[in-house]
Amino acid sequence: MASIIAVSRRTLLGCTGAFAVLAASPASAGMLPVEKDELTFGFIKLTDMAPLAIAKEMHFFEDEGLYVTIEPQANWKVLLDRTITGELDGAHMLAGQPLAATIGYGTKAHIVTPLSMDLNGNGITVSNDVWAEMKTHIPAGPDGKPEHPISAAALAPVVEQYRSAGKTFNMGMVFPVSTHNYELRYWLAAGGLNPGYYSPSDTSGQIDAEVLLSVTPPPQMPATLEAGTIQGYCVGEPWNQQAVFKGIGVPVITDYEIWKDNPEKVFGMTAAFVEENPNTAIAVTKALIRAGQWLDADGGANRRQAVEILSRPEYVGADPEVIANSMTGTFEYEKGDTREAPHFNVFFDKFATYPFYSDAVWYLTQMRRWGQISEEKSDAWYAETAASVYRPDIYRKAAESLVEDGYLDPSAVPDTDGYKPATAEFIDGVEYEGRKPNEYLAKFEIGLKGSEDVASVVSN
Amino acid sequence: MSTASDFMGDELSPAERRILKREKRMSRITRATGPLTAIGLGWSVPVMKIAAGDDARSNLRALWQSLIVPLIGIVAFLAAWAALAPQVQTSLGTVPGPVQVWQQVGSLYDDYQRGRQDRVAFYERQEARNTKLVEQGMADRVKSRSYTGAPTYPEQILTSLKTVFLGFVLATIIAIPVGIACGLSATINGALNPLIQIFKPVSPLAWLPIVTMIVSALYVNASDAVPKSMVVSAITVTLCSLWPTLINTALGVASIDKDLVNVGKVLQLPTHKTITKLVLPSAMPLIFTGLRLSLGVGWMVLIAAEMLAQNPGLGKFVWDEFQNGSSDSLARIIVAVITIGIVGFMLDRIMAALQTAFTFTSNR
Numbered sequence: 001m002a003s004i005i006a007v008s009r010r011t012l013l014g015c016t017g018a019f020a021v022l023a024a025s026p027a028s029a030g031m032l033p034v035e036k037d038e039l040t041f042g043f044i045k046l047t048d049m050a051p052l053a054i055a056k057e058m059h060f061f062e063d064e065g066l067y068v069t070i071e072p073q074a075n076w077k078v079l080l081d082r083t084i085t086g087e088l089d090g091a092h093m094l095a096g097q098p099l100a101a102t103i104g105y106g107t108k109a110h111i112v113t114p115l116s117m118d119l120n121g122n123g124i125t126v127s128n129d130v131w132a133e134m135k136t137h138i139p140a141g142p143d144g145k146p147e148h149p150i151s152a153a154a155l156a157p158v159v160e161q162y163r164s165a166g167k168t169f170n171m172g173m174v175f176p177v178s179t180h181n182y183e184l185r186y187w188l189a190a191g192g193l194n195p196g197y198y199s200p201s202d203t204s205g206q207i208d209a210e211v212l213l214s215v216t217p218p219p220q221m222p223a224t225l226e227a228g229t230i231q232g233y234c235v236g237e238p239w240n241q242q243a244v245f246k247g248i249g250v251p252v253i254t255d256y257e258i259w260k261d262n263p264e265k266v267f268g269m270t271a272a273f274v275e276e277n278p279n280t281a282i283a284v285t286k287a288l289i290r291a292g293q294w295l296d297a298d299g300g301a302n303r304r305q306a307v308e309i310l311s312r313p314e315y316v317g318a319d320p321e322v323i324a325n326s327m328t329g330t331f332e333y334e335k336g337d338t339r340e341a342p343h344f345n346v347f348f349d350k351f352a353t354y355p356f357y358s359d360a361v362w363y364l365t366q367m368r369r370w371g372q373i374s375e376e377k378s379d380a381w382y383a384e385t386a387a388s389v390y391r392p393d394i395y396r397k398a399a400e401s402l403v404e405d406g407y408l409d410p411s412a413v414p415d416t417d418g419y420k421p422a423t424a425e426f427i428d429g430v431e432y433e434g435r436k437p438n439e440y441l442a443k444f445e446i447g448l449k450g451s452e453d454v455a456s457v458v459s460n
Numbered sequence: 461m462s463t464a465s466d467f468m469g470d471e472l473s474p475a476e477r478r479i480l481k482r483e484k485r486m487s488r489i490t491r492a493t494g495p496l497t498a499i500g501l502g503w504s505v506p507v508m509k510i511a512a513g514d515d516a517r518s519n520l521r522a523l524w525q526s527l528i529v530p531l532i533g534i535v536a537f538l539a540a541w542a543a544l545a546p547q548v549q550t551s552l553g554t555v556p557g558p559v560q561v562w563q564q565v566g567s568l569y570d571d572y573q574r575g576r577q578d579r580v581a582f583y584e585r586q587e588a589r590n591t592k593l594v595e596q597g598m599a600d601r602v603k604s605r606s607y608t609g610a611p612t613y614p615e616q617i618l619t620s621l622k623t624v625f626l627g628f629v630l631a632t633i634i635a636i637p638v639g640i641a642c643g644l645s646a647t648i649n650g651a652l653n654p655l656i657q658i659f660k661p662v663s664p665l666a667w668l669p670i671v672t673m674i675v676s677a678l679y680v681n682a683s684d685a686v687p688k689s690m691v692v693s694a695i696t697v698t699l700c701s702l703w704p705t706l707i708n709t710a711l712g713v714a715s716i717d718k719d720l721v722n723v724g725k726v727l728q729l730p731t732h733k734t735i736t737k738l739v740l741p742s743a744m745p746l747i748f749t750g751l752r753l754s755l756g757v758g759w760m761v762l763i764a765a766e767m768l769a770q771n772p773g774l775g776k777f778v779w780d781e782f783q784n785g786s787s788d789s790l791a792r793i794i795v796a797v798i799t800i801g802i803v804g805f806m807l808d809r810i811m812a813a814l815q816t817a818f819t820f821t822s823n824r
Binding site: 037045065068085239316 | 571585589601603605606608609610676682687688689767768770772779780781782783784785786787789792
């Protein structure tokens, strides 16, 4: 039906208005001959799908000769399944999804990613009651407000209270291989709490756990928090600020404070798609790099417009004030306690779009730490898996093409072999070196290391 | 209807002519009563009768019953809603009253306008791009693609209607022949009955994962006009809505008047003639009852199926609005609920009108 309307509209608009727009359209010499130009991408309604929305609204996709429809998906599982079956040509994915799918945790499929969509962007929120208790264990800073970053050690007494009263302390996260799951577990373990293990036979992730973590879809998190089913959750925006606006919870920490500039979402496509449509993959990467660049341009000058676009019902749909609360340079913790957070969402700066192997390896180490990878793997295995999933070669081709067209400054492309230098900017100060994953795992008190399996660490 | 007085020429006085005219009008209105009631305009009959000069009091009473009382009911409901809604606080704000819901209807209309403008701009840009390519001598790279924007609310309603129609037609194609077979042959009925009874109560949400897997495996080259999500939703609708038609058809066929069956035997009618001349016409009322029930069930099931199968219709609209969690979301969901109700009501009325047109009942 749409094509019938299309024909009549095309003939109608054949002459009118076309020449006025001519001046505005960019050079088409940079357009690659793409194999497949009508694409459908999926996303979940979180603010960090912004590069997809911007690439569409600012016509970056069209500049590459791509006609992209973007559709919101019901949940992360549906999004992953539809990408695997080919109904979606690509999707906004959690950094852990392509890795888990490729190694066979969950549905097995070789998924690759040529681009990281953003850094940071998550928060951990707890209910008002839990916060009231936690606050008594948090030292006040010089301005009288709670000192940040808040360690999970302040949560430990509250968890103790619950457990001694015979109740379970539950928290929600969005998907078993989500960045939220690993960040929440990292934060809890850094505070001395055991978040539980996975085993091949028990995939609940709650073996031997002091805090029980379960999967909840993001939009249902505020409601379940209010209902008391969970006492806290780790999720992206706008769901932490929503809790503040509705008065049902308090964000206690952002993932920027857990691991400074951690990789968050990636753009995933199946390996088969990328192989059959190499130019298309490069074109998509080009458009998304431009979108990321636009989002971070001039220290956030475009963020207001981005908020307006994202608040449309077909994108994120939340109220613009709620979205703006985290995307325009600040983040609100307790009601009224707004703090500077210029890097809450990083879409392009600090090489945010480059797919670093060390980022992939970190997620793999956390999968091993909690038992999703049940056996010990060699350092070489981590490097190989990261190299099969992350595709900086596609990124470089896209970046070169953009530099040629004049859209990208050559200094924006990192000079790297894929491994970031060793960093200790974690909440517990443990140093991470991407080339030595097993050594890294051995540094943690809580978590599997070496050749341990869940049975050997479970306290009876 | 012609009366003897029609042939009596112009010996009538003006008064008698007026009475004749009135009688004719009344008879026309009476004939129209059936179809009008079927499409829900039954309340207009007393109005027309009063206009035609009939006795006012009995018609006013009929009008009161058919129009004023329902209107009072609706207004009372709206008043109760407007009074009670602000009392309930949810995490998405207070439950919206009729006014906020009406405002969202306006907002949806604005979104629709914006979508149309986007569509126009999209084709303009495409034209510009193609013109430029031709100028640069790359005429082989000229492409014409259809609009890639999100579906507007009317488009979503249309998608839902298309899907339910697809599912309903599939259900009818399966259910009626099987129902006729069950009704005619006690053996087939005995064989199929346990299966029918077991599969009848299964909820659409339970069928959905199985249907999704099977459709993903079998329907490999999905066309744009009938995407996989539409097929999944339509088949789920079929699986849940074929039971009323099947059971009612079997019942209707089994309860044909025995005299008619004997007449058929006496005339030694072949099977296909028995079916088309005897069975179908006498089972029609029950078959149509089954079809109406099936369509009603199918429409309900569709909304649930769409939410999970991601078919871009009303079900997905409700789910997406819930995921949005904005302060307008609840009101928009209520708009969708009312739309679903109105569309379901209209579908039912259409079936009822078809039923009156195609069947003969002892009470007209």
